[in-house]
Amino acid sequence: MDSNDTFPEELMQELAARGAVPKPRWQFLLSRSVIWLLALASVVVGGVAFAIAEFVFFDNDGIAKLQGSSIQDIAQSIPFVWLAITAFFAVVAYYGLRRTRRGYRYATTTLVLIVVVLSLALGVLLNYFDFGQRIYEYVGHQIPLSAVFTGSTDGLN
Amino acid sequence: MNERVSDQELVKAALIHREEFAALVARYDVRILRYVTRLGSLDPDTAKDVLQETFIKAYLHLNDYDPSLPFSAWIYRIAHNETVTHFRRQKNRPRPVENxxxxxxxxxxxxxxxxxxxxxxxxxxxxxxxxxxxxxxxxxxxxxxxxxxxxxxxxxxxxxxxxxxxxxxxxxxxxxxxxxxxxxxxxxx
Structure with a gap:
């Protein structure tokens, strides 16, 4: 259906009256780049947090504790705070990806799965190079109360 | 403007010469007005205001248009958002209008x-x-x-x-x- 009224003409007059000009392309590229960077940075931070969580868990003999100990011991060996940080950044990364140009096309479960798998894979990879331990020890030196982050005192020396 | 000219070509032209945007407006204004009205505008004047804001926003964001998407989907999206924004401002529930x-x-x-x-x-x-x-x-x-x-x-x-x-x-x-x-x-x- 085509226009049959004077609206296009009126609109062009309004645009001229407002002195409207299209916003430059770089502004949109910048905002989209920021969203992508936010999403990727969140995956990286989530990966680092998971690397630390993994290090703390094994440093606390987590598997051994899981095999024959009380619920309290098991609970103490799980680095809840680092896992919570991993989850938090996974959520941020999800929202970042959702807001990319085509992010809306993917189902929530697909995006969540992508973010979680990427964060965990990155965490495992970083831990392979002892990155989790290094960051954990660095945080331990910087923040004496880092015991809070482990859920246990076993990993702190 | 020739009907065979694609929307994408009209967008390119409108980015160089503002007047070319009128052809895009003429191609979609009736459809968008109908959609906005059906979505729940209170009266024809309000619907026309939303229509105007839709096309002004489209023009200002023309550089953000992704040519791999149909222009129709993009302009309907802006119209949808403008209508929702309008009703949020008014704090009214949209009421459908029929013809x-x-x-x-x-x-x-x-x-x-x-x-x-x-x-x-x-x-x-x-x-x-x-x-x-x-x-x-x-x-x-x-x-x-x-x-x-x-x-x-x-x-x-x-x-x-x-x-x-x-x-x-x-x-x-x-x-x-x-x-x-x-x-x-x-x-x-």
Missing amino acids: EDDLKVFDEIADDLDIEHESNTTINRAAVRAALDALDFKYRDVLLLRFFEEKSYDEISDILELPRGTVAVYLNRAKAKLKEQLKRYDEHT
Whole structure:
């Protein structure tokens, strides 16, 4: 259906009256780049947090504790705070990806799965190079109360 | 402007010469006005204001248009957002407005829902209209786009920025709710 009224003409007059000009392309590229960077940075931070969580868990003999100990011991060996940080950044990364140009096309479960798998894979990879331990020890030196982050005192020396 | 010129070419031209934007406006203004009105504008003047803001926003954001998407989906998306913004400002629930064309679509919806036609079709129309009024905004929106604007699932996905699967789910739920409302209407009449 085509226009049959004077609206296009009126609109062009309004645009001229407002002195409207299209916003430059770089502004949109910048905002989209920021969203992508936010999403990727969140995956990286989530990966680092998971690397630390993994290090703390094994440093606390987590598997051994899981095999024959009380619920309290098991609970103490799980680095809840680092896992919570991993989850938090996974959520941020999800929202970042959702807001990319085509992010809306993917189902929530697909995006969540992508973010979680990427964060965990990155965490495992970083831990392979002892990155989790290094960051954990660095945080331990910087923040004496880092015991809070482990859920246990076993990993702190 | 020649009808065979693609929307994408018109966008390119409008970025160089503002006057070329008029051809895009002329191509879509009637459809967008109809959509905005159906989505729930209170009166023709308000609908025209929303229409104007839609095209002004489109012009200002012309450099953000992704040519791999249909221009139609992009402009409907802006119109949808502008209408929602308008109602948020007014703090009113959108109220659908109908015209003669809509009455035919009410029949189509009734057909799609496999609802028995009564001899007096105006009863069905009134029932469908009442049931549509009672639906949540998001369900009414997908029904409007599917039945009134005749958009495909992919287009609705691009307009509402929802995954295609979610569009299908919303549409099925909307139909189910509509059918439920129509049953209630039948019971009460």
